Amino acid sequence: MSLRRWARAVRWYLRELTGEAEYDRYCERHRRHHPQAPVPTRREYDTLRTLHREEHPQGRCC
Amino acid sequence: MPTSAMPESGREVPEKSRMSPKSLAIWIAVALVGAIGWAVLALSRGEEISAVWLVVAALGSYAIAYRFYSRFIARRVLQVDDTRATPAERLEDGVDFHPTDRRVLFGHHFAAIAGAGPLVGPVLAAQMGYLPGTVWIIVGVIFAGAVQDMIVLFLSMRRDGKSLGQMARDEIGRVGGAAALIGVFAIMIILLAVLAMVVVNALAESAWGTFSVTMTIPIALFMGFYLRYLRPGRVVETSFIGVALLLLAILGGGWIQDSSLAEYFVWSPETLVFCLVGYGFVASVLPVWMLLAPRDYLSTFMKVGTIALMAVGVVVAAPTLKAESVTEFASTGTGPVFAGSLFPFLFITIACGALSGFHALVSSGTTPKLIQKESQVRLIGYGSMLTESFVAVMALIAACVLEPGLYYAMNSPAALLGPTVESASEAVRNLGFTITPDQLTAAAKAVEEQTLVGRSGGAPTLAVGMAEIFAGVFGGAGMKAFWYHFAIMFEALFILTTVDAGTRVGRFMLQDMLGNVWKPIGRVTWKPGIWITSALVVGAWGYFLYAGVTDPLGGIKQLFPLFGIANQLLAAVALAVTTTLLIKHGKLRWAWVTGIPLAWDVAVTFTAGWQKVFSDNPAIGFFALRDKYAAAIDKGELLPGATNMDDMHTIVLNNTVDGVIMAIFLLLVLTVLINCAVVCVRAVRSPVPLPTTEAPYVESRIDAPEQSDEPLVGAKS
Numbered sequence: 001m002s003l004r005r006w007a008r009a010v011r012w013y014l015r016e017l018t019g020e021a022e023y024d025r026y027c028e029r030h031r032r033h034h035p036q037a038p039v040p041t042r043r044e045y046d047t048l049r050t051l052h053r054e055e056h057p058q059g060r061c062c
Numbered sequence: 063m064p065t066s067a068m069p070e071s072g073r074e075v076p077e078k079s080r081m082s083p084k085s086l087a088i089w090i091a092v093a094l095v096g097a098i099g100w101a102v103l104a105l106s107r108g109e110e111i112s113a114v115w116l117v118v119a120a121l122g123s124y125a126i127a128y129r130f131y132s133r134f135i136a137r138r139v140l141q142v143d144d145t146r147a148t149p150a151e152r153l154e155d156g157v158d159f160h161p162t163d164r165r166v167l168f169g170h171h172f173a174a175i176a177g178a179g180p181l182v183g184p185v186l187a188a189q190m191g192y193l194p195g196t197v198w199i200i201v202g203v204i205f206a207g208a209v210q211d212m213i214v215l216f217l218s219m220r221r222d223g224k225s226l227g228q229m230a231r232d233e234i235g236r237v238g239g240a241a242a243l244i245g246v247f248a249i250m251i252i253l254l255a256v257l258a259m260v261v262v263n264a265l266a267e268s269a270w271g272t273f274s275v276t277m278t279i280p281i282a283l284f285m286g287f288y289l290r291y292l293r294p295g296r297v298v299e300t301s302f303i304g305v306a307l308l309l310l311a312i313l314g315g316g317w318i319q320d321s322s323l324a325e326y327f328v329w330s331p332e333t334l335v336f337c338l339v340g341y342g343f344v345a346s347v348l349p350v351w352m353l354l355a356p357r358d359y360l361s362t363f364m365k366v367g368t369i370a371l372m373a374v375g376v377v378v379a380a381p382t383l384k385a386e387s388v389t390e391f392a393s394t395g396t397g398p399v400f401a402g403s404l405f406p407f408l409f410i411t412i413a414c415g416a417l418s419g420f421h422a423l424v425s426s427g428t429t430p431k432l433i434q435k436e437s438q439v440r441l442i443g444y445g446s447m448l449t450e451s452f453v454a455v456m457a458l459i460a461a462c463v464l465e466p467g468l469y470y471a472m473n474s475p476a477a478l479l480g481p482t483v484e485s486a487s488e489a490v491r492n493l494g495f496t497i498t499p500d501q502l503t504a505a506a507k508a509v510e511e512q513t514l515v516g517r518s519g520g521a522p523t524l525a526v527g528m529a530e531i532f533a534g535v536f537g538g539a540g541m542k543a544f545w546y547h548f549a550i551m552f553e554a555l556f557i558l559t560t561v562d563a564g565t566r567v568g569r570f571m572l573q574d575m576l577g578n579v580w581k582p583i584g585r586v587t588w589k590p591g592i593w594i595t596s597a598l599v600v601g602a603w604g605y606f607l608y609a610g611v612t613d614p615l616g617g618i619k620q621l622f623p624l625f626g627i628a629n630q631l632l633a634a635v636a637l638a639v640t641t642t643l644l645i646k647h648g649k650l651r652w653a654w655v656t657g658i659p660l661a662w663d664v665a666v667t668f669t670a671g672w673q674k675v676f677s678d679n680p681a682i683g684f685f686a687l688r689d690k691y692a693a694a695i696d697k698g699e700l701l702p703g704a705t706n707m708d709d710m711h712t713i714v715l716n717n718t719v720d721g722v723i724m725a726i727f728l729l730l731v732l733t734v735l736i737n738c739a740v741v742c743v744r745a746v747r748s749p750v751p752l753p754t755t756e757a758p759y760v761e762s763r764i765d766a767p768e769q770s771d772e773p774l775v776g777a778k779s
Binding site: 011013014015016017018019020023025026029042043045046050052053054055056057058059060061 | 156157158160162163165166169170173174175176177179250289290294295296297298301349350351355358359362414418420421423424427428559560563564566567569570586
């Protein structure tokens with residue numbers, strides 16, 4: 001693989017791992033299910049996501 | 063790299079009766095290499111060997127176990143079925159459930175299970191030499207730890223991601239379920255206290271460490287605001303900024319240490335306890351975006367980065383192991399770091415690196431809701447745990463590259479070592495090892511600490527070992543102090559993240575339990591309820607933390623066994639639930655897969671627990687020690703470890719509490735075990751299979767990644 005492909009692969013992985021890519025997936029899903037409704041902005045989505053995280057704490061191990 | 067134990071992908075070759083000659087040759091070679099590693103470990107007597115042999119033995123064994131044993135479990139025992147839709151596919155909602163790439167999920171799952179446990183346990187276990195620890199870390203993970211993680215993950219996945227507690231309640235019964243729930247909560251409190259104590263012991267009286275770890279709070283707050291207001295959602299970018307700031311904070315700590323500001327950051331252990339308790343409370347009631355989420359990103363980045371660095375360091379520097387292969391403490395049980403003989407206390411001390419009950423909670427939490435294909439439980443469940451075990455092997459190596467004299471001077475209780483380098487040197491000599499006072503001073507100076515004497519808890523020892531290894535590869539002796547504080551920071555960050563998240567999880571559990579008694583407290587949006595329950599959780603672990611830190615006999619020595627037994631008891635609950643479920647599913651034939659580790663784990667934990675409660679040896683039994691000190695109080699005498707009568711009373715109180723807690727843990731787990739046994743007998747006798755809560759079969763509509771050969775970047779980015 002060339003260097004560029006590697007860089008893209010690493011970027012893809014980091015975005016997926018940190019959940020940064022979740023927004024893209026959410027938008028795509030939103031357009032599929034509610035084609036008429038406007039897609040939430042990144043900021044709105046983030047507020048929703050934090051709210052969800054607030055109510056679903058995930059434990060870390062020892 | 064830790065992942066090199068895994069084949070290129072979790073790909074399953076379609077059913078083939080025989081291996082091709084080429085792969086047969088490769089696997090024979092892998093087996094031989096692993097066997098050579100083991101042979102070198104087994105045959106070396108007296109001479110120092112290279113740490114590389116440990117790595118070779120571990121990786122060779124992992125590769126064989128992953129290729130053959132985990133495949134056997136997946137195909138024969140669990141009968142994974144890739145035509146069956148996983149909950150991620152059936153219930154996809156874009157939030158909790160969505161099919162996630164297996165490599166990404168591996169990262170997620172590993173980040174969630176890896177913590178300070180596998181780093182601290184092996185360091186303490188080095189007291190018995192490197193060989194017993196290594197054998198258990200590797201054998202234990204292959205036959206117990208990784209098996210538990212994988213099967214719990216699978217069973218939870220087949221039940222739409224139910225938690226371990228729910229599975230216990232639904233499939234075993236109300237009594238067992240309730241006991242499991244209370245047990246999990248109580249065990250978590252001890253876990254948080256012991257981990258927080260590791261941080262306190264690492265930061266006490268160290269301006270550099272305290273400054274850099276304190277700085278993680280403003281850094282996390284900055285990241286939180288940056289992510290929320292300036293660049294919403296740009297997590298990767300924010301994390302890189304955070305990591306850069308973190309490295310600056312470590313450098314800044316060195317500068318602070320040498321400046322006149324140093325005195326403001328030299329805190330006593332008691333002060334640190336109050337700071338940690340206050341921090342834990344605030345962090346658990348603040349909105350997650352401010353502190354918890356950004357800290358979690360930082361900690362994940364540091365975790366993965368440092369573990370990778372460590373693997374490179376161990377392989378490149380190839381340090382020699384200075385510790386003996388098996389020390390006399392393994393048989394006499396009189397070691398200064400933790401009391402008791404090899405069986406059962408070695409297994410209790412290593413805990414997380416070989417088998418960790420807590421993983422069952424993660425494996426039945428978020429991960430099962432994200433799996434794309436059933437066969438991936440192998441990579442995600444078994445593979446992640448093998449990686450964690452490899453981290454434990456590296457921690458053991460880091461502890462064993464130190465001179466034994468230094469190791470014991472750092473890890474023995476303060477009561478034994480005395481206040482000065484001279485007294486410590488003398489105490490170490492009495493243990494049968496040598497280190498001069500000058501060497502102790504020089505070792506502390508090399509990492510720019512005031513002293514290394516009595517820095518128990520595992521973290522400082524690991525940090526010195528890591529600094530030794532890293533400095534051999536990157537930067538030489540001049541960088542030793544930086545690497546030492548880097549390692550301290552990395553562990554403290556891990557642990558504080560666990561404390562944040564654990565307090566929050568504990569609060570939800572408590573709200574849930576108390577909500578049954580008094581409705582309003584169960585409401586997750588009612589602020590006073592949140593404050594009360596958070597304060598209760600923080601107060602509970604804060605009590606044990608304070609008791610441990612002020613314990614005249616050394617909190618780590620007193621509380622670490624409690625922590626280890628608690629963790630392994632939780633594993634017993636998880637293994638009992640999985641064994642019962644296998645039997646309920648009509649797989650009595652394969653019940654040994656979890657049954658044997660269960661039997662072993664029960665033997666270990668109940669022997670250890672029994673000794674801790676009933677042993678009449680005061681070095682081991684909590685109540686024996688209590689009686690000894692109580693009798694001395696009656697006579698008005700002071701016993702070793704206590705400097706005044708208050709200390710004597712503290713020792714009596716602490717040992718009473720610890721003994722009672724230990725007994726309660728054993729009773730709770732015994733309840734679960736008996737309930738499981740009853741269900742098993744019923745299942746075996748029943749002419750028709752007992753009902754289970756497994757979700758019915760639905761055909762999958764998505765392709766397994768094995769079928770479409772997409773490259774890494776081929777995924778939408």
